[in-house]
Structure formats: C-alpha cells, structure tokens
Amino acid sequence: MGGGTLTNRSSRLGPPVAAPINGAPNNRAGRVTPSTPVPLRRPHDGSSPNNYRAAYGTEGDDGASVKSNTGLPPRYVLPCLRLRSRKAAALAILATAAIFVSMCSAILAYRHLNAMSLSSSSSGQYFLPTVKEWGAGRERRKRARGGRREHSSGKAGSKVKAVKYSEYEAYLLNYLFSLRAEGVKAKILPLKYDPPGRDMSMYTNLGCSVFSQLNNNPQNKPPSSSTFYKEQMRRLWSSHLSSILVASRTTDDAAFFHQNWTATLLTSLHPESMLDHLPEYGSSNAMGTNDVERIVGVLVKRSLGLLQSTGRAAANTPPPLRIAVFGGPTVEGKGCHRARVGIPSGSIMANPAYCAFPHRLEQFLNAMLLPPAVLAQLRRTLGGIKPGGVTPNDEFKLVEVINLGEEGTGSDYSSAIVRNRQYPPPGGPPDLVIDAYGIDDFGREISEPHSFYDDTSEMAKECAKENKKPPPVIVRAVLEEDATAQWQMASSVMTAVLGDAVDDVEEGEMALPDAQNPGNKAIEAGGAFGMAGHVASAWTLAFNLAYAAIGHCGSAGSHPGQVPRKPPLRSDPKGCDNGVNPPCIFSFLAGAKGTSQRPSAIAFSLMPFIVENTGWQPESDMTTGFARKTGLVGTGTGATMTLLFRNITRPIGRLDVISLRSTSEAWKDGSAQFVVVTGGDFSHGNEAAEESSKVAREISFEVSAELIAEDGSGGEDRHISYHFGLDLPEGETAGHVGTDVLLRIILTKGSRFKILGLMLCE
Numbered sequence: 001m002g003g004g005t006l007t008n009r010s011s012r013l014g015p016p017v018a019a020p021i022n023g024a025p026n027n028r029a030g031r032v033t034p035s036t037p038v039p040l041r042r043p044h045d046g047s048s049p050n051n052y053r054a055a056y057g058t059e060g061d062d063g064a065s066v067k068s069n070t071g072l073p074p075r076y077v078l079p080c081l082r083l084r085s086r087k088a089a090a091l092a093i094l095a096t097a098a099i100f101v102s103m104c105s106a107i108l109a110y111r112h113l114n115a116m117s118l119s120s121s122s123s124g125q126y127f128l129p130t131v132k133e134w135g136a137g138r139e140r141r142k143r144a145r146g147g148r149r150e151h152s153s154g155k156a157g158s159k160v161k162a163v164k165y166s167e168y169e170a171y172l173l174n175y176l177f178s179l180r181a182e183g184v185k186a187k188i189l190p191l192k193y194d195p196p197g198r199d200m201s202m203y204t205n206l207g208c209s210v211f212s213q214l215n216n217n218p219q220n221k222p223p224s225s226s227t228f229y230k231e232q233m234r235r236l237w238s239s240h241l242s243s244i245l246v247a248s249r250t251t252d253d254a255a256f257f258h259q260n261w262t263a264t265l266l267t268s269l270h271p272e273s274m275l276d277h278l279p280e281y282g283s284s285n286a287m288g289t290n291d292v293e294r295i296v297g298v299l300v301k302r303s304l305g306l307l308q309s310t311g312r313a314a315a316n317t318p319p320p321l322r323i324a325v326f327g328g329p330t331v332e333g334k335g336c337h338r339a340r341v342g343i344p345s346g347s348i349m350a351n352p353a354y355c356a357f358p359h360r361l362e363q364f365l366n367a368m369l370l371p372p373a374v375l376a377q378l379r380r381t382l383g384g385i386k387p388g389g390v391t392p393n394d395e396f397k398l399v400e401v402i403n404l405g406e407e408g409t410g411s412d413y414s415s416a417i418v419r420n421r422q423y424p425p426p427g428g429p430p431d432l433v434i435d436a437y438g439i440d441d442f443g444r445e446i447s448e449p450h451s452f453y454d455d456t457s458e459m460a461k462e463c464a465k466e467n468k469k470p471p472p473v474i475v476r477a478v479l480e481e482d483a484t485a486q487w488q489m490a491s492s493v494m495t496a497v498l499g500d501a502v503d504d505v506e507e508g509e510m511a512l513p514d515a516q517n518p519g520n521k522a523i524e525a526g527g528a529f530g531m532a533g534h535v536a537s538a539w540t541l542a543f544n545l546a547y548a549a550i551g552h553c554g555s556a557g558s559h560p561g562q563v564p565r566k567p568p569l570r571s572d573p574k575g576c577d578n579g580v581n582p583p584c585i586f587s588f589l590a591g592a593k594g595t596s597q598r599p600s601a602i603a604f605s606l607m608p609f610i611v612e613n614t615g616w617q618p619e620s621d622m623t624t625g626f627a628r629k630t631g632l633v634g635t636g637t638g639a640t641m642t643l644l645f646r647n648i649t650r651p652i653g654r655l656d657v658i659s660l661r662s663t664s665e666a667w668k669d670g671s672a673q674f675v676v677v678t679g680g681d682f683s684h685g686n687e688a689a690e691e692s693s694k695v696a697r698e699i700s701f702e703v704s705a706e707l708i709a710e711d712g713s714g715g716e717d718r719h720i721s722y723h724f725g726l727d728l729p730e731g732e733t734a735g736h737v738g739t740d741v742l743l744r745i746i747l748t749k750g751s752r753f754k755i756l757g758l759m760l761c762e
Contacts, residue, residue: 168243180307196469200297207300208553226281247367261341268508273500287494291473292552311379325358326414327436331405335527357537362401408720416656422589438478469579496544502533584761590630615639631754634747645741646683652735658757661707664717670705670750677742678735
C-alpha cells in the first residue's frame with residue numbers, strides 16, 4: 001500500500017498488533033501489519049456471515065470499541081448531512097434559520113401591501129393591485145375582443161370572404177359612393193328638414209351630374225335626340241340581361257324556382273317592342289321636366305338618407321318613392337295564375353295581388369336600384385352590417401308600390417281617390433299614379449281625358465308652395481296604341497304601351513311544356529293576360545321610367561355645385577291645404593285598400609256627426625268579396641241616418657259616394673236616397689234653422705245597387721264598387737266656412753244597401 005497503514009476502530013483504541021506483511025517486517029513504521037488481507041466493504045444482505053468481524057478476529061464485544069459499534073457496517077448518510085465538525089453543523093443551523101426568517105418577512109410584507117392596495121394614500125400614491133385584481137375584468141375584455149372580431153369579420157374566428165360583384169353592381173356601388181362624396185361637397189349632406197313642397201331639382205341635379213361624370217358625358221351639352229336616348233336604352237337593356245333576370249326573382253323564391261321560365265321570357269322580349277312606343281323626347285305626351293325632377297329627386301334624396309346613416313332606415317330618413325296603381329281585374333291579379341310554370345308551395349304568389357305586376361314592379365325596381373349585394377356592401381362600409389349578413393327584416397326600399405286595382409271601377413273612381421287623398425295608411429299620398437284601366441278597357445268611356453292636376457288645383461286657403469306637397473305624377477298604362485289617341489290629344493300625360501311586350505313573352509312561353517296544366521284542366525279565367533304578361537308589364541313600366549330619367553339627365557347637364565337656395569319657410573293659415581291631409585270635412589273609404597279597414601274605424605268616423613240613426617251600422621261581410629267586405633250597411637226599408645256638420649272649417653264643393661252593386665238577390669234590389677243641405681244654420685235653435693232654410697240649398701239623388709249580369713258570367717254572382725260624384729252648387733248657397741252642412745241617407749227600396757265610401761270635400 002505504498003508503505004501506508006490501514007487502521008480500524010479497534011486499532012485506534014488499543015495497541016497495535018505487529019505482524020509482517022507476507023512475513024516481512026515493516027521497518028518504516030515500527031509496526032507489523034497483519035498477514036490476513038483486509039476485505040473490501042460491500043453491502044450487507046443480512047444472510048452472509050459477518051466477514052467484518054471474522055476479518056479482524058473480533059468476536060463479541062471486545063470492550064475496546066465504542067458503544068455504538070455493534071459490529072454492523074455504518075448507516076448511509078446523505079452527503080448534505082455529513083457534518084464532519086461542530087462548526088459545519090452550526091453553519092447549517094444558521095442558514096436554515098435565515099431562510100425561515102426571510103420567508104416570514106416576505107409573508108408579512110405581502111399582507112401589508114395587500115391591505116394598502118385597496119385604497120390610495122392621502123399623498124396621492126397608489127400601490128400595486130392584488131393578484132385577484134389583476135384578473136378582474138378579464139372575462140369582460142375577452143368578450144369585448146370577441147365582439148370586435150365578430151364585428152369586423154362577420155363571425156368570430158372566421159375570415160372575411162371576398163365578395164364578387166357583377167359589372168352592374170360594381171358600377172352602382174361606384175355611383176352611390178360618388179353621390180355621397182358630391183353630396184358632402186355640395187353641402188347637401190347631412191340632410192336637413194325639407195317641407196312637403198320642397199323643389200327636388202337640387203337632388204335631381206346632383207344625381208344627374210354624378211351619372212354624367214361616371215359615363216364621361218360632357219356638361220352643358222345641347223340636348224340629344226330621342227334616337228340617341230332610345231339607342232342608349234337599348235344598350236343598357238341588352239348589356240345587363242343577367243342583372244335583370246336576377247332582379248325579376250320574387251323575394252320568397254329563394255331557390256329561384258322560376259329562373260328558367262323567367263329566362264325564357266326575357267330572351268323572348270325584343271327591345272323594339274318597348275322602344276317603338278316610347279314618346280319622342282320633348283313631345284307633349286312625354287313626361288314633363290318637373291315630373292321627372294320630382295321622381296328622380298325623391299329617389300336621390302332617399303339614397304342620400306341611406307348613405308348618411310349606417311345603411312339602415314332611421315326616423316329622419318326621407319320616405320321612398322311611393323307609387324299607386326289603379327286598374328280593373330288585371331291589376332287586381334285576376335288570371336295571373338295562368339302560366340306554364342307552377343307556384344312554389346307557400347309562396348305569396350298564391351295571392352293574386354302578389355302575383356300581379358304592381359307587386360312585381362316594386363320588387364324589380366328595388367332590386368335594380370339597390371341590389372341586396374350592394375346594400376350589404378354599403379352597410380359593411382358604413383358600419384351597419386349585422387353578424388351573419390343582412391336579414392329580411394333589414395330590407396330597405398327605395399320604391400313602394402300600392403295596388404289599388406279593383407274590378408268594376410273606372411278612372412272616375414281613381415280620380416275621386418286621388419283628389420280626396422283616400423289612401424290606405426301609412427305613407428300618405430303617392431308621388432306617382434299609374435292609371436292602368438286601359439288594360440281592361442274599364443272606364444274608357446267615362447274617363448276624363450286630362451291630368452289629375454286639373455282636379456287638385458285652385459284649392460281654397462292653399463298653403464305656401466314650399467309647404468304643400470304637389471299632386472302626383474300621372475302615367476297611363478294601356479295595351480294598344482289606338483287606345484291612347486284621345487289621351488295624347490287631350491293631355492300631356494305619359495302613356496306606356498304594354499301590348500307588344502306582353503305578346504312577345506306569351507309567344508315565347510308557348511315553347512315551354514305546360515308544367516302547371518299537364519292534364520288540360522280548366523284554367524283560371526279573367527284578366528287581360530297571364531303571369532308572363534304581368535312580368536312583361538313590370539319590365540315595360542320600369543323601362544319607360546328609366547327612359548324618362550336618362551333623357552332628362554342627358555339634357556340637363558347640371559353641375560353638382562349648382563344647388564338652388566332654399567326659400568325661407570313661411571307660416572300658413574290654419575286649416576290650409578298642405579297636399580297631404582284629405583281636403584274634406586268628412587270622409588271614409590272602407591276595405592283593405594281604403595282608410596277604414598275595420599267596422600270600428602267607420603263607426604269612429606261617424607260618431608261625432610250622427611244626430612239620427614235607425615237601421616244603419618258598420619258591418620263586415622265576405623260574401624261581397626274581400627275588397628268590399630267592410631262597409632256601412634242599411635237594413636230595412638226606411639232606415640235613416642242624418643249627419644250634421646256644424647260650423648265647417650273649409651268650403652264644401654263635392655260629394656263622392658262609393659257603393660256596392662251586385663247581381664246577388666240579397667243586394668240587387670236595394671236603393672238609397674242621399675240628401676245634402678248646404679248654407680244652413682242648424683246649430684243655434686229652431687229660429688236660426690227656419691231663417692237659414694230660406695237661403696239653404698237642398699240637393700238629392702238616388703243610387704241603386706242593381707248590377708246587370710253580363711253574358712258568360714256562368715250564373716255566379718258579381719260584385720263591383722260603383723262611384724257617383726256630385727259637384728255642389730256655388731254661390732251664396734254653397735257650403736262656405738262657418739255654415740252648417742246636413743247629409744241624410746234613406747234606404748228607399750230593398751232590404752239591404754252597402755255604402756263603401758263617403759267624402760264631403762272641397
């Protein structure tokens with residue numbers, strides 16, 4: 001071992017036993033090492049003999065080792081606890097105590113800061129919030145982040161998909177945003193309050209100038225010829241057939257069930273069938289400049305109202321262009337289900353009114369002027385889009401069409417409605433009236449060949465021009481050219497001829513298999529044409545209106561900055577005619593298309609004026625048809641009702657009565673007498689009444705309910721609405737302001753009589 005010595009516990013306590021190694025003396029240490037080899041330490045498994053003792057020849061307790069020495073190998077001690085001296089043990093204890101003290105100090109300091117962070121000190125110093133406060137509002141912030149992402153992408157976690165627009169939609173988007181920019185530059189936006197009679201030329205000039213700029217039309221150029229505008233209309237129609245097809249889809253036909261059928265009609269329609277009947281620009285039967293400015297101005301103003309908001313209708317958004325369509329059974333929808341295509345289950349087209357061309361005209365104009373993709377993009381840009389896209393409840397209309405067609409009525413009936421402003425609520429008087437009685441030849445003999453302007457002008461106590469809504473623009477719709485001759489000579493009302501376009505589509509439809517009538521079953525009777533003709537009529541009317549607008553914009557050549565100064569608003573006399581409220585002291589029009597749709601509404605109108613009533617009451621009866629189900633019914637011969645209008649606030653010049661005529665046994669024998677007394681004083685006792693009777697004027701007439709059945713009626717009962725109008729006398733006996741007017745109605749014959757409308761107006 002290099003001369004070294006090995007010792008054990010016993011050798012440290014007792015004298016060493018000298019022994020030579022291998023019998024050789026050890027001269028260096030003066031000791032003799034034992035000759036027995038020293039065994040290596042190894043783990044003791046408990047079964048092997050105690051070689052440790054055997055190796056050193058120790059048996060039992062030799063008395064020389066320490067008490068703890070049991071003869072077993074020493075236990076294993078972790079290195080970190082092997083303290084070789086008392087100094088190392090003391091250092092370990094001090095280190096452990098220092099760690100414990102520092103941990104206690106940290107805990108006390110944390111509790112102190114936790115208590116002080118709940119409020120600030122008086123010196124304005126603030127402390128860190130607690131761990132709980134660091135997480136406060138985390139859920140709220142996560143929801144806010146999710147909402148922002150959902151708003152920006154339409155759905156949380158989804159990517160914004162690129163939208164593909166057609167050429168027409170891209171052009172329309174460019175036009176609308178240019179219109180918004182020019183409106184701001186011209187200080188038209190934001191929109192301010194406009195009275196009902198505000199001149200629309202500034203809005204029309206703005207829209208036309210943007211249209212000219214986008215089409216590179218020179219400003220202030222001389223007016224072009226009608227040939228130029230007709231050719232422009234031909235190009236517009238032919239280049240956007242795909243957009244026209246999509247716009248012709250009904251709103252509830254999501255799968256476009258009628259797509260192939262509509263496409264066949266569209267390809268069958270020759271543009272010349274519409275172009276050949278357009279009036280020459282500037283002629284007497286073309287739409288006047290003021291009329292075009294009125295229609296275009298309303299559309300532009302409505303569009304600006306959309307562009308100044310978030311793309312949704314608001315309380316201050318200008319109203320849409322309101323169109324009312326009058327006519328006979330074709331306008332009402334009779335015969336519209338005649339088609340070589342079926343009607344989808346649950347479709348609103350099952351109702352004839354939603355199959356007829358007035359409803360299709362509204363859908364087509366809105367889809368062409370503001371397609372759903374364009375509206376959605378406007379809302380995305382302006383911040384008004386909802387997650388998931390635009391829903392049906394978010395519909396925004398630029399045009400609203402009211403179907404006032406009714407079988408048996410004529411132009412005299414529509415004249416009374418327009419003159420007395422008896423329109424169904426809400427919305428008020430229309431901006432455009434389409435007189436379509438020429439389609440069925442109803443009322444041609446009794447129609448007055450002049451504009452409604454003549455019936456609405458020179459009202460007493462008119463409001464200021466800017467505070468009075470002008471009368472509606474009139475457009476007539478007929479089938480044949482020869483039917484318009486007397487109108488063209490007598491008035492400047494624009495006329496749309498539908499016959500050639502209807503013939504084109506009906507001939508094209510014949511090439512399709514009859515999917516609706518494969519068994520040659522009986523087809524629906526009535527009406528001048530079927531469903532294909534209604535689609536063509538909507539196209540043709542829209543084509544005529546677009547021609548008038550493009551011709552006006554092409555000749556106007558106005559700049560967007562040329563905005564006329566708005567005249568100051570003037571105060572008007574009380575009770576003046578504002579062009580919106582009915583110019584009547586008393587009026588009601590029963591039915592779904594009138595002002596009083598329920599019997600209770602009729603009773604509400606009558607109650608303030610009834611002084612005598614025996615046998616008359618409002619009723620609802622479906623046996624006379626849906627349009628004539630509600631009315632004022634007299635029961636029993638001699639039934640009498642007297643209405644007294646005291647101290648009238650506006651002059652009375654006309655009485656209009658609308659009553660039921662029927663071939664039914666229950667109604668045809670009825671007859672009623674109407675007595676009107678004007679210029680009297682019935683409110684200040686008998687003496688005043690007797691004195692006023694000397695100058696009062698009494699007029700009476702009788703109206704029958706009998707309708708003569710026509711050949712081919714098949715024995716079915718027919719019901720129509722009959723109109724009778726009477727101009728009251730002028731002079732001292734007229735119904736002047738401050739006098740009383742008495743109206744008495746007596747059932748003189750028959751058992752029943754139904755009044756559908758009464759109007760005492762200027």
